[in-house]
Amino acid sequence: MGDLEEEYDYTKIPPTGSVEGIAAGAPEDSPRIGVYVCHCGINIKMVVDVGDVTRYAASLPNVVVARHYIFMCSDPGQDLIRKDLAEGRVNRVIVASCSPRMHEPTFRKTCSDSGLNPFYYEMANIREHCSWPHGDFHKEATEKAKELVRSAVARSALLEPLEEKLVDVKPEVLVIGGGVTGMYAALDIANGGYKVHLVEKKPSIGGHVAQLSRTFPTLERAASLLTPRMIEVGAHPNIDLMTYSEVEEIGGYIGNFDVKVKRKPRYIDTEKCKDCEKCVAACPVTDVPDEFNEGLSTRSAIYIPFPFAVPPVYTVDAEHCLLLKEGKCGDATLDGVKEGKEAPPCLEACPGAIDFGQKEEIEELTVGTVIVATGYDIVEPTVSAEYKYGVYPNVITALEFERLTSPSGPTGGKIVVNGKEPKDVVFISCVGSRNKQVGNEYCSRVCCMYIAKQAHQVKEQLPDANVIVTFQDVRAFGKGFEEFYGDVKKEGVFYMRGLPGEIYKKPGRDRVVVRGENTLLGEPYEQEADLVVLGVGLAPNKGVESIISMLKLSTSVDGFLMEAHPKLRPVDTATDGIFIAGCCASPKDITDSIAQGKATASGSLLYLVQGRAVIEPAISQINEEICIGCARCVDVCPYGALELDEVRHVMTVNEAVCKGCGGCNSVCPSGAATMKHYRDRQVYAQIEALTEITDVGMLAELESAAAAVAAEASAGATDTGSETGEGEGTETEAVPSAG
Amino acid sequence: MGTLYEDMVACGGEIFGDEHIETLRECVQCGKCTASCPSGRNTALRTRKLFQMALTDMREEIFNSPELWFCSTCYTCYERCPKGVKTTDLIRTMRNLAAKEGHMSVPHRMIGVYVMKTGHAVPLGPAQKELRKAVGLDEMAPTAQKYKDQLEQVQTIFRTTGYDAMIDFDWDTMNLKGMDKGGKK
Ligand SMILES: Cc1cc2nc3c(=O)[nH]c(=O)nc-3n(C[C@H](O)[C@H](O)[C@H](O)COP(=O)(O)OP(=O)(O)OC[C@H]3O[C@@H](n4cnc5c(N)ncnc54)[C@H](O)[C@@H]3O)c2cc1C
Ligand code: SF4
Ligand code: SF4
Ligand code: SF4
Ligand code: SF4
Numbered sequence: 014m015g016d017l018e019e020e021y022d023y024t025k026i027p028p029t030g031s032v033e034g035i036a037a038g039a040p041e042d043s044p045r046i047g048v049y050v051c052h053c054g055i056n057i058k059m060v061v062d063v064g065d066v067t068r069y070a071a072s073l074p075n076v077v078v079a080r081h082y083i084f085m086c087s088d089p090g091q092d093l094i095r096k097d098l099a100e101g102r103v104n105r106v107i108v109a110s111c112s113p114r115m116h117e118p119t120f121r122k123t124c125s126d127s128g129l130n131p132f133y134y135e136m137a138n139i140r141e142h143c144s145w146p147h148g149d150f151h152k153e154a155t156e157k158a159k160e161l162v163r164s165a166v167a168r169s170a171l172l173e174p175l176e177e178k179l180v181d182v183k184p185e186v187l188v189i190g191g192g193v194t195g196m197y198a199a200l201d202i203a204n205g206g207y208k209v210h211l212v213e214k215k216p217s218i219g220g221h222v223a224q225l226s227r228t229f230p231t232l233e234r235a236a237s238l239l240t241p242r243m244i245e246v247g248a249h250p251n252i253d254l255m256t257y258s259e260v261e262e263i264g265g266y267i268g269n270f271d272v273k274v275k276r277k278p279r280y281i282d283t284e285k286c287k288d289c290e291k292c293v294a295a296c297p298v299t300d301v302p303d304e305f306n307e308g309l310s311t312r313s314a315i316y317i318p319f320p321f322a323v324p325p326v327y328t329v330d331a332e333h334c335l336l337l338k339e340g341k342c343g344d345a346t347l348d349g350v351k352e353g354k355e356a357p358p359c360l361e362a363c364p365g366a367i368d369f370g371q372k373e374e375i376e377e378l379t380v381g382t383v384i385v386a387t388g389y390d391i392v393e394p395t396v397s398a399e400y401k402y403g404v405y406p407n408v409i410t411a412l413e414f415e416r417l418t419s420p421s422g423p424t425g426g427k428i429v430v431n432g433k434e435p436k437d438v439v440f441i442s443c444v445g446s447r448n449k450q451v452g453n454e455y456c457s458r459v460c461c462m463y464i465a466k467q468a469h470q471v472k473e474q475l476p477d478a479n480v481i482v483t484f485q486d487v488r489a490f491g492k493g494f495e496e497f498y499g500d501v502k503k504e505g506v507f508y509m510r511g512l513p514g515e516i517y518k519k520p521g522r523d524r525v526v527v528r529g530e531n532t533l534l535g536e537p538y539e540q541e542a543d544l545v546v547l548g549v550g551l552a553p554n555k556g557v558e559s560i561i562s563m564l565k566l567s568t569s570v571d572g573f574l575m576e577a578h579p580k581l582r583p584v585d586t587a588t589d590g591i592f593i594a595g596c597c598a599s600p601k602d603i604t605d606s607i608a609q610g611k612a613t614a615s616g617s618l619l620y621l622v623q624g625r626a627v628i629e630p631a632i633s634q635i636n637e638e639i640c641i642g643c644a645r646c647v648d649v650c651p652y653g654a655l656e657l658d659e660v661r662h663v664m665t666v667n668e669a670v671c672k673g674c675g676g677c678n679s680v681c682p683s684g685a686a687t688m689k690h691y692r693d694r695q696v697y698a699q700i701e702a703l704t705e706i707t708d709v710g711m712l713a714e715l716e717s718a719a720a721a722v723a724a725e726a727s728a729g730a731t732d733t734g735s736e737t738g739e740g741e742g743t744e745t746e747a748v749p750s751a752g
Numbered sequence: 753m754g755t756l757y758e759d760m761v762a763c764g765g766e767i768f769g770d771e772h773i774e775t776l777r778e779c780v781q782c783g784k785c786t787a788s789c790p791s792g793r794n795t796a797l798r799t800r801k802l803f804q805m806a807l808t809d810m811r812e813e814i815f816n817s818p819e820l821w822f823c824s825t826c827y828t829c830y831e832r833c834p835k836g837v838k839t840t841d842l843i844r845t846m847r848n849l850a851a852k853e854g855h856m857s858v859p860h861r862m863i864g865v866y867v868m869k870t871g872h873a874v875p876l877g878p879a880q881k882e883l884r885k886a887v888g889l890d891e892m893a894p895t896a897q898k899y900k901d902q903l904e905q906v907q908t909i910f911r912t913t914g915y916d917a918m919i920d921f922d923w924d925t926m927n928l929k930g931m932d933k934g935g936k937k
Pocket of ligand 4: 799
């Protein structure tokens, strides 16, 4: 076993062929199955003897014709099916090819275009299940392909036609996250003429891009790129901007998602706030770490996150405001303020916009589609403790560096450390990325280029500074990236290969020492530095967890949101009408984030423009005559699709909510809950057909292999040996013989 | 004898499991191990380079290089390697193979001699004995260094496993063959 048989030469198999099936003369109203075996170029044919599978298919019950062809998904391939359907030759179609995830929609459409109900289509996956995994086992892979075809044939004969249902789509969209991704998604939909509710948890939209100083590789000011778009979002008549808000609850289904949004009180009347800043000077609290500046400066308890914030209004931070936290600010008490008898300093300074009587509000919406664009958090730099972030002030994150070089930042854009201009600056790549030990195996995609940008910024501001970038690989794959990297090196930034091992400080010194190996020289070095910038990676935003559970989204192993298909459906999710875009799906730069944001807008507009959406018909069905109303299924249904009709005491299915997972089917004690397209009898027929073993020679081989395994196992264990042997014997006998 | 990699998986796999040793192939030569190595700070040990040499099957060069024996097995690189390469255990495995092929360094063999003679890699010396007496303890700790019969058991283990032959131990002089007491040729 194992070697490709010499006599099998796939090049000898012609590009197409067909065999008349044993049911060729069957009456029109009986199942008449056509089986179409695909070569997938040579992907399948190289291992699976497609000619043999075709001949075998023709010998199975109800098969009228079996054909094989080089590419079934091609137009001429689909024509074979169309022709057989047009001539009335077949009324059931099976394609034995690749995964249904790949081409089930293709062939279903081939059928429906020719007037056959698409649920009379069935697929046998002989590529992912046969030729690819069993590449060295030609004979066994061919046998397995036959078995899969046999089980598809058994199921096909029992299939029922299903009607696809349509639901109306509410012409409004919910966008969660007001970073650059969510902003672009919202703008496209709004400009298309539809209503968008944009929910952002922070007081302003803008996300991380608002914090950046310049952008690679063009070095444009991030603020000048972003501000016009932010203003557009804030002023757009079709955009209902809900900042300082969070989604509390989402239910429903494509076309009709019911959403509850929590609107946190800002204690400011946004209409009346004049953006005059007088309250800030009055507030006695001055030591709140400023999150927009990454903690490099402080702010008061009443604040605007940054000068070009949208909406341009102030917010009272309830966590730090003395009046809200401790009930007293200056001489004013919260009760006194609410009664209008007393006033804290901010209220006295403010021309009438502050309102401590505001309460949290819940707003209810119904939307047709949902776009998740919750972005990222930077990886905690302390995951690589050897770089001493938080221990030495000379060690900062790249996001802090963005604030240092930003005109709106704490130093007005000047690069200073401990009050001095740095002379030696070291950048460290891949901090918290590409690192199994910290649990992030992926590459964060943007750090190589932002490091190049930041290294350039140092050189530009401090031409005499010694700037070293330490790296393991430089990934400069985007448009203009490699050229930019070259330019930065020409400016005198030294790229030193090798990741530093640790950072330490000699007693009494301000500067730190970076220990590394220049791997291209094979020589260790110790480099003193005034400033070390950690090229921290990107991780999924922590705030996304509640969204994941509300929307029943999946995540990939890296923790980022999972797309419906990594190549073919990059912004769809497993649930129709829910889209993901930007850095919540994987790390990416602004360009790619915007592209995805716009893609989700287009995906949503498809539904909004049509006003209707097709819902999956392969869902649960309750046989009301058998249902005993025990409601056990309600507990297992993850989508809340089931509801007991209290009057008739039977279960009912909300067809738009049910995803056809089959949970109810498996727990129903009376057999009343079944799945359309996966009826018990259809699945059992499939299983039975699979467990038949037809090839007698193969059976003997399997038996002797099993016996050998049993003998080996019993060689060591004396008393269990005979039992194992017996077990094997009875099991083999129980297998039904050739059918 | 296969490639060095194969032999390492066979030899180290027995102790640590194959997958542990197979991490060698995941090394991306980032140099963080060398950069973290306290020994490499003062010696010629380039941890990263050892793995590159192992991957390019430079068996003789590794086995004949004194650097292989400079690792203090502190496991710093093991903790910091971003790829989860089991660095220190790979070095230990290479040492095992080198030793089997007669390449053990003299200081390492001398440690064997101490164990053979006293049951300890670091036996109690005069200073420690004084210290023990000063704090009111028996001059000797109750170990193989004190009890002849226990020491004999240690020596039996060494004889049975052939360790004595591996380090070229001379039972007459109770030292390495061809060496004076200081361990020098
Ligand atoms: C140091 C650094 C420098 C960079 N430099 C560049 C550069 O020069 N050029 C470039 O192209 N890219 C750069 N990037 C990458 C850039 O930041 C991202 O491409 C971009 O921010 C992605 O936008 P986003 O909208 O997907 O995510 P984000 O910018 O993270 O925005 C997500 C938004 O969603 C909000 N949100 C999160 N959770 C919720 C929730 N549950 N409910 C409501 N709202 C929520 C957040 O508050 C935030 O406003 C850099 C990144 C870093 C770390
Ligand atoms: S009440 Fe006091 S602490 Fe709160 S925002 Fe006003 S001045 Fe600041
Ligand atoms: S983009 Fe560059 S710095 Fe960032 S993780 Fe990837 S290789 Fe490392
Ligand atoms: S730290 Fe790990 S990946 Fe990097 S060179 Fe050393 S062993 Fe290889
Ligand atoms: S374990 Fe060995 S190679 Fe690794 S850091 Fe310690 S001394 Fe260096």
